[in-house]
Amino acid sequence: MIEAKNIQKMFTRNVLAEGKKKSSKKSVKEEFYALDGISLQAKAGEIVGILGPNGAGKTTLLRILGMLMQPTAGEVLIRSKEGEYETDPVKVKQNIGYLSGNTKLYHRLSTREMLRMLGEVYGIEKQQCEERIGHIFDVLDMEQFGDNRIEKLSTGQTQRANIARCLIHDPDLYIFDEPTLGLDILSADAIVNFMKGQKELGKTVLYSTHYLEEAQFLCDKIYMIYQGKIVREGSPSDIMQETKTGNLRDAFHVVMDQVKGGDAQ
Amino acid sequence: MSTRKMFALFKRELKDIFRDKKTLIMMIVVPLLLYPLLIIGMTLILNAVNASRMDATYKVAFVGVEEETAAALEAIADDKTRIDYVIERTDADDPGQALKDEEIHAYVTVEQADGQDRYEVHYLSAWDDSVTAADVMMDVLYNYREDVRKERAEQYQLNEKEILYPVTYELADASSAEESVGNYLGMFIPFLVITSICLGAIYPAIDVTAGERERGTLETLLTLPVTNFEMIMSKFLAVSIIASISAVLNICSLGGAFIFMFSFIGGTAAGGMKLEIATFIPAILFMLLVVIFFALFVTAVSMCTCIFAKSFKEANNYVTPVLLLFMFGGYSAMLPDLELTNVTAAIPIINMTMMMKGLFNFEYNYALFGIVLLSNVVYSVLTIMILARLYNSESILFAEGFTNIRIFTKRSEMKKGALAGIGDVVLLLCLVLLVLFYIGSFAAVKWGIYGVMVQQLLILLLPLAYAWYIKSDMKRMFSLRMPKPSAVISAVFLFAGAFLCNLILAGVISVFFRESAQNVEETFAGLFDAPFAVILLITAFLPAVGEELLFRGFTFTAIRQKCRPLTTILLVSALFGLYHMSIVRFVTTAFLGVFLALLVEKSGSIFPGMLFHFLINAAADIISVYEEPMAKYFPILTKESLSIIEVAGILVVGAVCICIGWFFL
Numbered sequence: 001m002i003e004a005k006n007i008q009k010m011f012t013r014n015v016l017a018e019g020k021k022k023s024s025k026k027s028v029k030e031e032f033y034a035l036d037g038i039s040l041q042a043k044a045g046e047i048v049g050i051l052g053p054n055g056a057g058k059t060t061l062l063r064i065l066g067m068l069m070q071p072t073a074g075e076v077l078i079r080s081k082e083g084e085y086e087t088d089p090v091k092v093k094q095n096i097g098y099l100s101g102n103t104k105l106y107h108r109l110s111t112r113e114m115l116r117m118l119g120e121v122y123g124i125e126k127q128q129c130e131e132r133i134g135h136i137f138d139v140l141d142m143e144q145f146g147d148n149r150i151e152k153l154s155t156g157q158t159q160r161a162n163i164a165r166c167l168i169h170d171p172d173l174y175i176f177d178e179p180t181l182g183l184d185i186l187s188a189d190a191i192v193n194f195m196k197g198q199k200e201l202g203k204t205v206l207y208s209t210h211y212l213e214e215a216q217f218l219c220d221k222i223y224m225i226y227q228g229k230i231v232r233e234g235s236p237s238d239i240m241q242e243t244k245t246g247n248l249r250d251a252f253h254v255v256m257d258q259v260k261g262g263d264a265q
Numbered sequence: 266m267s268t269r270k271m272f273a274l275f276k277r278e279l280k281d282i283f284r285d286k287k288t289l290i291m292m293i294v295v296p297l298l299l300y301p302l303l304i305i306g307m308t309l310i311l312n313a314v315n316a317s318r319m320d321a322t323y324k325v326a327f328v329g330v331e332e333e334t335a336a337a338l339e340a341i342a343d344d345k346t347r348i349d350y351v352i353e354r355t356d357a358d359d360p361g362q363a364l365k366d367e368e369i370h371a372y373v374t375v376e377q378a379d380g381q382d383r384y385e386v387h388y389l390s391a392w393d394d395s396v397t398a399a400d401v402m403m404d405v406l407y408n409y410r411e412d413v414r415k416e417r418a419e420q421y422q423l424n425e426k427e428i429l430y431p432v433t434y435e436l437a438d439a440s441s442a443e444e445s446v447g448n449y450l451g452m453f454i455p456f457l458v459i460t461s462i463c464l465g466a467i468y469p470a471i472d473v474t475a476g477e478r479e480r481g482t483l484e485t486l487l488t489l490p491v492t493n494f495e496m497i498m499s500k501f502l503a504v505s506i507i508a509s510i511s512a513v514l515n516i517c518s519l520g521g522a523f524i525f526m527f528s529f530i531g532g533t534a535a536g537g538m539k540l541e542i543a544t545f546i547p548a549i550l551f552m553l554l555v556v557i558f559f560a561l562f563v564t565a566v567s568m569c570t571c572i573f574a575k576s577f578k579e580a581n582n583y584v585t586p587v588l589l590l591f592m593f594g595g596y597s598a599m600l601p602d603l604e605l606t607n608v609t610a611a612i613p614i615i616n617m618t619m620m621m622k623g624l625f626n627f628e629y630n631y632a633l634f635g636i637v638l639l640s641n642v643v644y645s646v647l648t649i650m651i652l653a654r655l656y657n658s659e660s661i662l663f664a665e666g667f668t669n670i671r672i673f674t675k676r677s678e679m680k681k682g683a684l685a686g687i688g689d690v691v692l693l694l695c696l697v698l699l700v701l702f703y704i705g706s707f708a709a710v711k712w713g714i715y716g717v718m719v720q721q722l723l724i725l726l727l728p729l730a731y732a733w734y735i736k737s738d739m740k741r742m743f744s745l746r747m748p749k750p751s752a753v754i755s756a757v758f759l760f761a762g763a764f765l766c767n768l769i770l771a772g773v774i775s776v777f778f779r780e781s782a783q784n785v786e787e788t789f790a791g792l793f794d795a796p797f798a799v800i801l802l803i804t805a806f807l808p809a810v811g812e813e814l815l816f817r818g819f820t821f822t823a824i825r826q827k828c829r830p831l832t833t834i835l836l837v838s839a840l841f842g843l844y845h846m847s848i849v850r851f852v853t854t855a856f857l858g859v860f861l862a863l864l865v866e867k868s869g870s871i872f873p874g875m876l877f878h879f880l881i882n883a884a885a886d887i888i889s890v891y892e893e894p895m896a897k898y899f900p901i902l903t904k905e906s907l908s909i910i911e912v913a914g915i916l917v918v919g920a921v922c923i924c925i926g927w928f929f930l
Contacts, residue, residue: 068487069659093490103488104481106277108284120273121489165485 001044001204002065002173007074009035009060009228034060035071036228042204042221044172047195049219050208051252057228058208059100059177065206066098066175078173094122097166100177107151111142111161114150115168122169129168136164140190156187163194174198176207180214192218216248224255231259271495271502274486278503282469291468292507296461296515304522319349323398326357326372334375334382334409341408342401348408350401364389370398373406443544444627451625455618456595457519458512458556462563463591465511466504467584470567473500475580483662493656501564501649508560513553548624551634555624558641559617563591565648572655590614598622610636613644682738685731685823693731693819694840697724714795718803725811728819743818744871752868753876755929760880762922763860765915767881771853772907797890805882813875816841816858817865825866834862857881867930 010031034057042048050058063069065076067089080086080095106114112133119129137143140160145153150161159179166174174195180188192214195205209215215222216236224232224239232239232255236248243254282288327335335354342352357363360372364387371388384406388399418425438445477483486496570587574580594614597603598621605619605628616637623630656662685693700723708716732742739745795803816837825833842855857878864874888895907915 063663066488068484069663090490090492093488096488098488100484102481103485105485106281106482107480108281109277113280117273117277118489120276121270121491123269 001042001046001079002206003041003077004065005039005075005077007035007038007061007064007071007076008033009057009064009069010072033072033228035064037074038225038228038230039074040223040230040233042173042206044204045199045202046220047199047205047207047218049215049222050206050225051210051212051215051222052208052225053256056225058225061225062098062100062175062177062206062208066096067092068098094169095171095173097169097171097174099162099166099175099179101181102177103162103165105150105158105161105165108149110149111146111153111164114161115164118165118168124169132168132170136167140164140167140194156183156190159183159187159191163191172203174203174205174207176205178208178210180209180211188214212249212252213247222248224252226256226259231255266492266495266498270491271499274489274491274496274499275502278473278500279506282472282503282507285472288468288472288507292465292511293514295464296511296518300515300518301522301525304526308526318394318397320351321394321397322351322353323371323394323401324353324355324369325398325402326355326360326363326369328357328360328372328374330373330375337412338373338405338409341405341412348401348404350397352398352401352405360387364395367392367395370395371402373402441544447545447548447625447627451622452599454625455598455621456592458516458552458621459559459563459591459595459614459618461515461519462508462512462556462560463567463588465515466508466560466563467567467588469504469507470564471571471574471577471580471584473504474568474571475574475577478574479576487662494653497649497653497656501561501568501652504568505557505560505564508564509557512556512560516552516556544627545625547629548627551624552621554638555617555620558638558645561645562613562617562641562648565645565652569648569652569655572652594618605630605633605637607633607636611640613641616640682741683735684737684742684826685735685819687823687827689731689735690820690823693728693815694844696731697727697815698844700727714799714803718807721803721807721811724815725807728815732819742822743814744822744865744869746870746872748868748870748872751929752864752870752873755868755926756864756873756877757880758922758926758929759860759864760877760926762919762924762926763857763877764881764884765919765922767853767856769907769912769915769919770856774849774852797886800886800890801883804886805879808882809875809878812841812844813861813871813878816844817861817874818871821862821865830866834859834866837862864930 010033012031038057038061040048050061052058060069064071067076077085078092078095080091086092086095109117115133115136116129119126119132124132133146137146140163142157142160142164145157150158153161163179176195179191179195183191195207195218198205219236222232222234222236222239223230232242234242236251239255240246240248240251243251245251245254327338330338339352339354342348342350355369357369357372360369363369364372367389370392371386374385374387376383376385386399386402386406389395414429415425417423418428440448477486567584567587570583571580574583591614595618597615598618603609603615603619605616605623609619610616610633620634620637623633701720705716705720705723708719710716712719728743729739732739820840821833821837824836828836838855838858838861841858841861842851845851845854861874861877864877865871
């Protein structure tokens with residue numbers, strides 16, 4: 001469904017450094033790789049987890065996979081609904097539901113108005129769009145607050161509205177950046193259940209999280225990344241076996257210790 | 266581009282803006298209520314004040330006026346067909362004191378001389394009521410004189426008109442009432458229209474750019490299957506429409522208020538001027554066109570400015586200078602000689618102002634109007650293209666925003682040793698200009714040459730103070746390093762070469778700008794009466810230190826962080842040239858600026874540049890002060906015109922010196 005090949009993302013920052021002659025100043029553009037050769041794959045009907053400490057490059061990776069950013073090198077291949085590889089970002093986005101902590105909603109609209117607007121942007125016919133909105137409100141239990149302005153909703157309600165945003169165009173690929181962050185147990189479970197449900201429908205879910213217990217029972221495959229590189233990949237059970245640990249949390253610690261130890265040497 | 270997608274986004278932007286209370290208040294409530302309230306309120310208050318003036322009684326004492334005359338004056342004052350105000354005759358023993366104590370409003374004295382009765386109306390100009398009383402009394406006396414004249418004419422059986430008014434004259438205005446009103450409107454309407462378009466555009470422009478970023482909906486927008494261009498266009502169209510609506514509302518409200526005012530005081534002030542409103546209809550229709558085209562331009566510019574801001578507050582800071590610039594353009598309508606020409610028709614802002622002015626003066630030059638509207642479209646398209654490119658840039662979309670202006674952060678949060686950014690340079694140069702303009706010119710007028718010293722000290726202190734405030738590393742910011750001896754030698758040779766070449770350059774320029782070159786000389790004329798050491802200190806040493814710190818220190822280092830050496834040298838030199846605020850001096854100072862910037866770039870130290878700068882200024886001083894001996898020993902320096910061979914000789918020697926200097930650098 002989605003395949004990334006050797007993705008690199010370079011950022012620059014300006015640093016003033018001494019030049020060749022001691023007396024001259026030079027503005028040096030320091031380059032650093034937020035992502036350094038990441039390849040991954042997610043098939044239809046899979047939930048793939050991206051794990052890693054803060055600053056590892058998770059958000060940048062997901063932004064590139066969601067076509068919000070361009071990679072410096074490497075390519076992202078996403079199969080369209082027709083089964084062909086598509087490279088035009090606009091057409092690719094048509095088939096992705098992207099959610100992150102940074103995708104806030106328009107406060108001055110109600111959920112219903114927002115979904116109608118999105119329907120027009122995604123090119124869904126009016127009649128069909130209304131049906132879809134009804135269906136989504138049903139599934140996410142939003143009938144009660146669907147016509148309130150989004151600024152009046154609670155955190156959990158807002159997150160559900162945000163999920164509804166990703167659902168309106170019925171994409172085949174979901175990219176979620178820490179979707180359960182800061183939510184109460186009920187709202188978080190609703191989202192976990194939603195992901196499971198989509199998996200059963202044959203959709204692909206790619207998501208990053210810091211909740212390792214959640215990832216352990218939810219994910220079919222896990223990529224652990226650190227400093228822009230993949231340091232371990234495999235199914236949760238494989239990773240636990242390789243690291244000889246009983247749960248993913250311990251496995252994560254073992255992997256990170258190995259990597260950091262390697263760095264020190 | 267998909268119009269359907271764009272339209273969907275556009276509808277949302279509009280909905281969003283219309284649901285924002287702040288925008289609505291700025292857009293609808295302010296124009297619809299504020300102008301009428303202000304203007305109607307003012308009119309009503311003025312009328313009320315006038316009415317109370319009419320009702321009041323003014324006490325006037327007649328001193329030494331014969332009873333018969335006094336009675337005649339009183340009769341005139343009482344005659345409602347001639348005088349509107351109520352004058353009451355009072356007696357006062359000491360009228361001067363009574364007036365001072367404000368017991369009476371005025372008193373009239375009379376004395377006789379050369380067969381004339383000379384009346385004097387004494388009043389207090391500091392007391393409004395007394396002024397009114399005096400005015401009324403002047404009217405009364407005028408009437409009285411007319412009466413006396415008539416009487417005398419009858420007495421001597423003269424033809425009153427022939428003797429008393431052998432000559433009459435009056436102004437006959439050949440322009441129609443509409444034309445004169447149009448001329449008047451053309452002066453201030455452009456300013457009001459431009460301001461109202463700006464006020465209407467700026468708020469939503471901030472809202473859709475910095476506001477969107479602040480609310481965090483930008484990333485959501487990026488997940489949608491739309492191109493950046495569709496995104497920008499939807500925002501741009503929404504803001505332009507709001508700006509146009511706001512401007513039209515402003516114009517209507519303002520127009521309504523003025524019509525009210527004219528009709529209220531119409532009988533007296535407009536002097537029975539009858540206006541055919543229909544004459545203005547083409548102008549007004551054209552105005553709508555102008556408003557829409559100009560709204561496009563203002564919107565594009567303000568969106569371009571706001572896009573760099575990460576928050577509403579920051580965007581406000583950035584956009585305020587833009588607003589001032591636009592308003593300044595609006596003022597240009599009041600300049601008498603500025604008109605729509607082929608040149609002004611292409612200058613943004615000015616062209617719109619001039620077109621509006623032209624419209625109200627009934628000057629319909631359709632070719633020029635075409636250029637104006639077309640150039641606005643071109644500028645708008647260009648700006649939108651820049652905007653679309655900026656919106657494509659990930660550093661703008663995902664970065665935390667730009668923090669180029671360090672002074673806006675709290676001092677306690679500033680990092681020690683940080684260097685100033687380009688924003689800081691702009692701010693500092695503006696500060697320097699402001700300080701020079703206000704404090705500097707005041708000091709120069711007040712204290713002469715020592716005022717100039719104050720000016721120079723200010724230029725020296727400002728960059729130091731700024732750098733200290735932002736806690737920058739002074740050594741690096743101002744390149745305060747010991748120079749190598751070779752750099753000092755190089756500075757001397759470069760000075761000699763640059764000085765000679767500059768001589769020729771200045772000569773060439775003075776051919777083109779003869780008059781302004783003379784002005785430059787006059788500016789410095791008064792300066793050279795002081796002792797030579799003082800002259801040297803004030804015109805050579807202090808500028809060398811201060812301007813070097815400002816330009817080759819602060820400005821150079823800040824720009825050098827972002828730009829390559831060549832770009833930095835050219836940029837700093839151009840700024841240095843502009844700083845001297847004259848076309849004539851721009852070329853020569855920018856030319857010298859290149860050497861100065863080269864010196865600091867190559868040597869890494871500010872001091873060789875200071876030496877170079879000092880030598881250049883000192884040489885100029887010597888030539889001016891010791892004009893005669895210099896002319897004797899170096900006739901070439903003061904010669905009016907040089908032969909080709911002389912020019913070539915100077916240039917060759919100059920070039921050799923520069924090469925030697927370059928070798929040592």
